[in-house]
Amino acid sequence: MKFKINLLNLTILTVFCLSLVLSLVFISNNILPSDSIMEGSDVISNPITSDYEDFKEGNFTGHEYSSFNLSLFLDEISSSVWGNLTVDFHNNDPVNFTRIPFHIYPSGMQYDSRAGYIDIINVTTLIEPKQELDFEVFSNNQLMWVNLTSELQPNNRTSFIIQFNTTLPDGGIDRANEHGWDHNKTRIFKFSNAYPQPCVYDEYDGWNTDPYLSTGDPFYFDMAYYDLIINVPENMIVAATGKLVKNQTLSGRTILHYNPEFPVREVTFSASRYFIVESSLYPDANVNISTFFLPKSYSLWHNFALTTAINAIDLYHTTFGDYCYSTFNVVEEYTHFGGMEYPLQVYATEAADYYSGQYSPEWYLETIIAHETAHQWFYNLLGVDEVDWGYLDEGIVCWVTDWYKDFYHPNWHIFEPYWGLDSLRYYFLGSGLPSKINQSVPECISSGTDYWYIGYTKTNTIFEKLRLTIGNDEFIQGLSTFFQDYYFDIADLTDLLNVFESSTGDSLDWFFYPWFNNPYLPNYQISNALYDVSTKLLDFTVFDINENLHQYSYSQVIPIQIFSEGSIMEFDEIKWINGTTEISIYIENVPEKIRLDYATLNEFVLFQASYYYMDYLEETNILITNQLIPGYNSLFLILSFSLLAILIIYKKSRLVTRY
The missing domain is CATH 2.60.40.1930 (Macroglobulin (MG2) domain)
Incomplete structure (x- = not known):
C-alpha cells in the first residue's frame, strides 16, 4: 500500500511537470x-483658369505689366557700365505704395581685387520739367528705395528714371564680372543682375527685399516688358536678351537695340571681342538659337553646343509647352558655377574645357546646357520665388535634365537606378544633418541644412519617386499642366500639388506633406x-x-x-x-x-x-x-514515455498486491 501511494504521487508530479513544460511552449x-x-481621397482642389493659349500668341489683353527701358554704355577701360533705367511701374497689387524698392546686387557679389558696385547718381521724374525724387541706398543689403511724389494706388502707374553706374567685379567668379585677357583672346564682360531690379510685392512677405545671397539663386522678379539698348566699342560681339532690332555704328561705337517682344523677368548681356558665334533656326517654334564661345573652346563648343541647345529646346517645347520668344542664346562665361539661367540667354562655364571628373567634358557641357535651357520653362515662363521656394524650380529642372539625358542617351541608364537614390539613403549617415526640403534659403542657412543638397539632389529624387508612384505619363502631363497653368505667372509648391491632384484625380497630400516637410x-x-x-x-x-x-x-x-x-x-x-x-x-x-x-x-x-x-x-x-518549440521535442517524448512506464509499473504493482 505504501508503494501505491508513492507511485500515485509520482504520477501526479509527472503530469504537473509535463503541463508546466507545455504551458511554456504554447x-x-x-x-x-x-x-x-x-x-x-476625393480631390477638393480645382484647376485654375489658364491664359496659356492667348499668351503664347502674344495676346495679353486684360493684363498689365510694368515696362523698363534699359540703356547701357560699356566702358572697356574701367570695366564699368553707365546706365539709365526708365521705369514705367504698374501697381498690380491691392495696396497703395508710397515708395518702391530695387535690388542693387553687385556689391554682394564675389570678386578678386575689384569689388562690384552700383552707384546711384540720381532719380528723376520722366515728365518735363524733370523733378528729382528722393531715394535711399542701403549698400549692406544691396537695396535702394525710391520715394514717390504721390501715393500709387492699385492698377495705376508711375514713371521715373534711375541714372546709375555699375562697376563690374573682377575675377570671373560671380554672376556679373569682367575676366580674361586680350593677349590670348579670352576677355569677357558679363552684365547680369547688375542694374537696379524692381523687388516683388506678394501676399506672403509684402516687399521681398532679400539681399544678395551666395547660396542658391537669390532672385524673384515679376514679368515686365523690356527694351534693351547697349552701346559698346566697335567690333565688340554682344549676346543679349531679345531680338536684335537695330545695329548702328558711329564714331567707333556700336549701338545695339534688343527687344524680347514678350514680357521677361530680367535682361542680361555679355560682350567680348573674341566670341565665335554659331546659329541655327529651330523651325517648329521659329526660334533663332545661337552659341557664343571663345576660340580656346572651339574644339568642345563647335557644333556640339548648338546641337545640344536645339535638342533641349525641341524636347521641352514639344513636351511642356511653347517657348514663345524668337531668340535663345547659350554663352560661354567665367564663373564658379556650372552655369546660370536668364530669360532667352543662359551661360555655361568655360571650365568645361578642363573638366576632369567622372565623365567627359562633352558630358559636362551638355548637362549644363540642358539644365540651364530647362530654366526657360521653369524660372522664366513659370516663375518661382527663388529665395523662399528655390528648391522647386531647381528640383524640377534637375529632374528634367536627367530626363533629357535619358531621352537622347538611353544607353546612359540614368534611371537604372536613379543616381539620387543612394544619395538620399546614406545622406544622414555621412552628414548627420537634417534635410527638410520645404524651407527658404535663409532658413536652410540658419537650420544647418545644405541647400545645394536639397535643391539639386533631394528634390529631384523625390520627383522621381513621385513619377514611379503615379506613373510616367501622369507625371509628365502634370509638369506640362503646371507649366501651362502658370505661364507668365508665379507658382509655389502648393500650386504644384494642386495641379498633380487635378491631373491624377487623387489626393496626394500623403505624398507631398512628408517628403517635402520632414527633416529626416x-x-x-x-x-x-x-x-x-x-x-x-x-x-x-x-x-x-x-x-x-x-x-x-x-x-x-x-x-x-x-x-x-x-x-x-x-x-x-x-x-x-x-x-x-x-x-x-x-x-x-x-x-x-x-x-x-x-x-x-x-x-x-x-x-x-x-x-x-x-x-x-x-x-x-x-x-x-501553438507548436512545441524545437529543442523541447525530446523532453516531451522522454516525459511521455516516462509517464507511460510509470503507469505500466503501477498497474503491475496493483496486480502483485492483489494476489
Whole structure:
C-alpha cells in the first residue's frame, strides 16, 4: 500500500511537470492586423483658369505689366557700365505704395581685387520739367528705395528714371564680372543682375527685399516688358536678351537695340571681342538659337553646343509647352558655377574645357546646357520665388535634365537606378544633418541644412519617386499642366500639388506633406514577429524609429520577403507601409526570417540607412506559437514515455498486491 501511494504521487508530479513544460511552449495570439493600403481621397482642389493659349500668341489683353527701358554704355577701360533705367511701374497689387524698392546686387557679389558696385547718381521724374525724387541706398543689403511724389494706388502707374553706374567685379567668379585677357583672346564682360531690379510685392512677405545671397539663386522678379539698348566699342560681339532690332555704328561705337517682344523677368548681356558665334533656326517654334564661345573652346563648343541647345529646346517645347520668344542664346562665361539661367540667354562655364571628373567634358557641357535651357520653362515662363521656394524650380529642372539625358542617351541608364537614390539613403549617415526640403534659403542657412543638397539632389529624387508612384505619363502631363497653368505667372509648391491632384484625380497630400516637410527619412525596424502554426499567420510590425521626429508619417510600398528554414522563399510581395504598420501574412511553412527588400529598384524605397551598402532590413527573432518549440521535442517524448512506464509499473504493482 505504501508503494501505491508513492507511485500515485509520482504520477501526479509527472503530469504537473509535463503541463508546466507545455504551458511554456504554447502561446496564444489573437492579433490580426489588416494590410493598410494608401488610397486617394476625393480631390477638393480645382484647376485654375489658364491664359496659356492667348499668351503664347502674344495676346495679353486684360493684363498689365510694368515696362523698363534699359540703356547701357560699356566702358572697356574701367570695366564699368553707365546706365539709365526708365521705369514705367504698374501697381498690380491691392495696396497703395508710397515708395518702391530695387535690388542693387553687385556689391554682394564675389570678386578678386575689384569689388562690384552700383552707384546711384540720381532719380528723376520722366515728365518735363524733370523733378528729382528722393531715394535711399542701403549698400549692406544691396537695396535702394525710391520715394514717390504721390501715393500709387492699385492698377495705376508711375514713371521715373534711375541714372546709375555699375562697376563690374573682377575675377570671373560671380554672376556679373569682367575676366580674361586680350593677349590670348579670352576677355569677357558679363552684365547680369547688375542694374537696379524692381523687388516683388506678394501676399506672403509684402516687399521681398532679400539681399544678395551666395547660396542658391537669390532672385524673384515679376514679368515686365523690356527694351534693351547697349552701346559698346566697335567690333565688340554682344549676346543679349531679345531680338536684335537695330545695329548702328558711329564714331567707333556700336549701338545695339534688343527687344524680347514678350514680357521677361530680367535682361542680361555679355560682350567680348573674341566670341565665335554659331546659329541655327529651330523651325517648329521659329526660334533663332545661337552659341557664343571663345576660340580656346572651339574644339568642345563647335557644333556640339548648338546641337545640344536645339535638342533641349525641341524636347521641352514639344513636351511642356511653347517657348514663345524668337531668340535663345547659350554663352560661354567665367564663373564658379556650372552655369546660370536668364530669360532667352543662359551661360555655361568655360571650365568645361578642363573638366576632369567622372565623365567627359562633352558630358559636362551638355548637362549644363540642358539644365540651364530647362530654366526657360521653369524660372522664366513659370516663375518661382527663388529665395523662399528655390528648391522647386531647381528640383524640377534637375529632374528634367536627367530626363533629357535619358531621352537622347538611353544607353546612359540614368534611371537604372536613379543616381539620387543612394544619395538620399546614406545622406544622414555621412552628414548627420537634417534635410527638410520645404524651407527658404535663409532658413536652410540658419537650420544647418545644405541647400545645394536639397535643391539639386533631394528634390529631384523625390520627383522621381513621385513619377514611379503615379506613373510616367501622369507625371509628365502634370509638369506640362503646371507649366501651362502658370505661364507668365508665379507658382509655389502648393500650386504644384494642386495641379498633380487635378491631373491624377487623387489626393496626394500623403505624398507631398512628408517628403517635402520632414527633416529626416524613415528609419524602419521590425518588431513583434509572431507565427501561429494553427492558423499559419505571421504577424509583425514595421515601425519608423524616426516617427517622433516627423511632422507627417511616411507612406510607401516596400517589398517584403519571408523565408523558411534553408532560406526558402515563402513570400515575396510589396506592402504599403504607412507610418507604423501592423502586417499579417499567411505562410504555409514555419518562417525563419522576415526581410524588407531595399534592392528592388523599381519600388524606389527611401529610408535612412544605418550602415553603408544596406540592401535590406532583416528580422530573425520570430516567436512560434501553438507548436512545441524545437529543442523541447525530446523532453516531451522522454516525459511521455516516462509517464507511460510509470503507469505500466503501477498497474503491475496493483496486480502483485492483489494476489
